[in-house]
Amino acid sequence: MFSSELLAKYDIPAPRYTSYPTVPYWDKTPERSEWISSIKTSLEGDSSWSAYIHIPFCESLCTFCGCNTTITRNHDLEEEYVEFVLKEWSAYLEEVPELKEKPLRQLHLGGGTPTFLSPVNLQRLLSPILNSVVYDKENFEGSLEVDPRKTTREQLEVLSELGFNRISLGVQDFTFKVQDLINRVQTFEQTQEVTYAARELNYHSVNFDLIYGLPCQGIEEITKTTELTIELRPDRIALYSFARVPWIKPQQRKFTDDQLPVGAEKRALYEKSREMLLSAGYIEIGMDHFALPNDELSEGVKEKTLHRNFMGYTPYQTDVMIGLGVSSISESKTCFHQNEKILNFYKEKVSNHGIPTFRGHIHTEEDLFHRDLILELMTTFELNVPTQLQSSLKSYLTPLIQDGLCLLEEGKLEVTELGKPFIRNICMTLDKRMLDKKPETKIFSQSL
Numbered sequence: 001m002f003s004s005e006l007l008a009k010y011d012i013p014a015p016r017y018t019s020y021p022t023v024p025y026w027d028k029t030p031e032r033s034e035w036i037s038s039i040k041t042s043l044e045g046d047s048s049w050s051a052y053i054h055i056p057f058c059e060s061l062c063t064f065c066g067c068n069t070t071i072t073r074n075h076d077l078e079e080e081y082v083e084f085v086l087k088e089w090s091a092y093l094e095e096v097p098e099l100k101e102k103p104l105r106q107l108h109l110g111g112g113t114p115t116f117l118s119p120v121n122l123q124r125l126l127s128p129i130l131n132s133v134v135y136d137k138e139n140f141e142g143s144l145e146v147d148p149r150k151t152t153r154e155q156l157e158v159l160s161e162l163g164f165n166r167i168s169l170g171v172q173d174f175t176f177k178v179q180d181l182i183n184r185v186q187t188f189e190q191t192q193e194v195t196y197a198a199r200e201l202n203y204h205s206v207n208f209d210l211i212y213g214l215p216c217q218g219i220e221e222i223t224k225t226t227e228l229t230i231e232l233r234p235d236r237i238a239l240y241s242f243a244r245v246p247w248i249k250p251q252q253r254k255f256t257d258d259q260l261p262v263g264a265e266k267r268a269l270y271e272k273s274r275e276m277l278l279s280a281g282y283i284e285i286g287m288d289h290f291a292l293p294n295d296e297l298s299e300g301v302k303e304k305t306l307h308r309n310f311m312g313y314t315p316y317q318t319d320v321m322i323g324l325g326v327s328s329i330s331e332s333k334t335c336f337h338q339n340e341k342i343l344n345f346y347k348e349k350v351s352n353h354g355i356p357t358f359r360g361h362i363h364t365e366e367d368l369f370h371r372d373l374i375l376e377l378m379t380t381f382e383l384n385v386p387t388q389l390q391s392s393l394k395s396y397l398t399p400l401i402q403d404g405l406c407l408l409e410e411g412k413l414e415v416t417e418l419g420k421p422f423i424r425n426i427c428m429t430l431d432k433r434m435l436d437k438k439p440e441t442k443i444f445s446q447s448l
């Protein structure tokens with residue numbers, strides 16, 4: 001069990017390390033020519049790539065939500081948005097024809113709510129993209145995030161026919177008390193129906209997103225949520241810590257401090273759910289994921305191919321990720337690139353320039369060095385520390401070693417069982433950019 005003292009000591013603002021450098025430390029946006037040439041270079045030789053398409057729309061706002069969303073019931077917006085994403089895609093194809101030749105390994109639809117789009121508009125968006133690239137059906141992962149309250153069988157059918165085979169359902173919590181407070185009332189039957197339909201339509205992996213630390217969520221609520229999850233037996237579960245960032249997402253100001261579990265109380269929710277999931281046969285992956293033993297994520301842990309990117313843990317890595325749509329992030333071997341985050345600006349830039357750059361980052365040699373170390377630690381919980389770093393790292397790690405969170409012996413850093421929840425804190429000792437310049441204001445959510 002974790003002592004309250006330990007949890008209080010380390011529950012500090014910390015990045016989630018879905019990228020390194022973390023977004024607030026990006027400091028050199030690539031010129032268009034630099035961005036394009038970094039994609040081309042990354043695609044040289046035996047390479048593959050993946051794509052992410054952001055659909056920002058949701059019909060109602062869940063008050064816990066930290067995603068980039070446009071809340072609307074106006075479905076007339078769908079068609080125009082699809083046109084803009086396709087225009088952006090054409091701009092990429094024109095400048096990087098290699099995207100037509102190198103295999104597409106993964107296409108992910110995220111949001112917002114991708115199933116805001118009608119079956120016709122899903123087809124209109126995806127067919128031209130899939131028809132213009134090559135992919136090996138056996139080795140292709142088509143995945144999407146859905147809100148079970150807004151998902152129809154017809155949408156899943158269209159996507160299955162296009163080759164989609166993985167689905168992630170937003171669940172968060174199964175109890176009415178919590179759902180009501182977060183403005184997201186979703187019945188067990190709605191979640192069950194979409195789960196069953198996906199399996200019938202050959203989606204071979206179903207994921208549930210759950211959150212711990214939501215307002216008024218206690219042991220009773222997390223137990224019920226985990227029990228019902230186990231009943232439906234998704235292949236994967238993401239059990240996210242509630243990220244509270246009210247300075248960015250004002251809707252989260254609705255929750256009062258006394259409604260929100262923090263420190264030991266919050267951690268107990270994760271531990272309860274974890275214990276139940278492990279007893280039910282799930283394997284813990286990284287800091288907040290679980291998977292059945294035959295799922296690719298579990299294989300990724302065994303084979304040591306696990307990767308972490310903006311979408312969390314993935315079983316493998318591609319050489320390039322092209323992000324399309326408002327706010328999407330792309331990644332080459334040497335750059336990050338983010339699209340305009342505000343819908344109107346996104347449309348304007350797509351109209352005028354094709355590629356709607358908002359900001360980005362060109363990695364320095366030092367970034368690449370630290371990125372690889374952080375990635376290795378986040379995915380394997382151990383690290384062979386390069387000689388030149390050993391003495392400085394030791395001084396940063398000493399308090400964490402004294403608290404039993406990790407060991408550093410003969411140049412090998414190992415995170416202990418006790419230290420696993422504190423992985424974000426441990427990674428901070430390798431975050432050169434943050435060590436050099438601490439943030440002046442609060443920009444990250446709490447680490448626990």
Ligand SMILES: C[S@@+](CC[C@H](N)C(=O)[O-])C[C@H]1O[C@@H](n2cnc3c(N)ncnc32)[C@H](O)[C@@H]1O
Nearest residue numbers: 064065066111112145146147170209240242243
């Ligand atoms: C785009 S949504 C999933 C699809 C769909 N919009 C839905 O809600 O069902 C992405 C996921 O991010 C997670 N998420 C969103 N805001 C969060 C926050 N503040 N803290 C932790 N997880 C969050 C939720 O688990 C959510 O299911």
Ligand code: SF4
Nearest residue numbers: 058061062065067112
């Ligand atoms: S949790 Fe999903 S449905 Fe709710 S506002 Fe966020 S993106 Fe939209």
